[in-house]
Amino acid sequence: MANIDVEIGGRRYTVACKDGEEEHLRNLAATVDRRAHDAAGALGNLPETRQLLFAALLIADDLKEVRSGMGLPDPVPPPPDPAVAEALERLAARMENFAETLERATPSD
Template sequence: MVEVAFTIGHKEYVLSAQPGEEKLLKRAAAALDTEARQILEQAGRMPEQRLLLLAGLMLADRMGGMEDRAEKAERELSRLQSNPQKVEVPVIPDDLKEAMAELAARAEAAAERLEDRLGR
């Protein structure tokens, strides 16, 4: 076991963790600390148990919202995968391509004639 130290709402804690889990514990503690600090900024000092309870509830609420969004995204993905929409790519007819190429050639020729007249 490894001991991990962290702070939540201005109080130091030390917990034991399995080797390799230190980073996860520190990340979770940092999330809880962020919520706790916001509570302390708004409400001022309060008992440690209440602070941890409120911070935990705020995180649970945020997680619930994320779960709802993830479920909605998964449903939309499933719908799209089961019923993919066909996308039609417009095809330019050959005669239109030729006409556009002819217009481009005429425009280039006109530009060259104009440059010659202007002496460039």
Template sequence: MAETIVTFNNKQYHLACRNGEEERLRNLAAFVDAKADQLKSQMGAITDSRLMLMTAILLADELDDVKHGSLELDSPAVFEKTLEQAVKKVETLARTLEGV
């Protein structure tokens, strides 16, 4: 089993992976970190756990759209619109969670 270091929200994490998968894991983590940065730029300061949850929901929303054929990832305009919609959904969820 191999191990690599990834960065999320300016913090480093040691993660295990299969031998030879280190670069892929770093690339995936960088993708997730970039999504989190997009959320932070739109929402401002938020806690790490809330940022992680919101990033996961954003990625799940995009994956769902791709699975159902309603999103083509190679279109920047479609991606930006989808991101805006996902952020609105996540903000609504976050407000709901804060009220719990």
């Protein structure tokens, strides 16, 4: 297991990786650093946590665009449409009422 130092958003981090993956990890860190600088440049002076949050969101957006361009599905389904959820709730209530009506109409043994 190798340890390398990377710099992201002006701060140095020591990160462990498998032997032989050092250069790959440095490249990934450079991408995160670049997006952290993009976020800071677009939004002004940000606390480190917010800068890294926005960098992660920018990278996730990049990944989503690449996946959609390649025809790959988004691994995280979008949240349900509130209108669909409401319609399903109304339908469930109607079904429950219908079931209760059937139970009352069925003669008991």
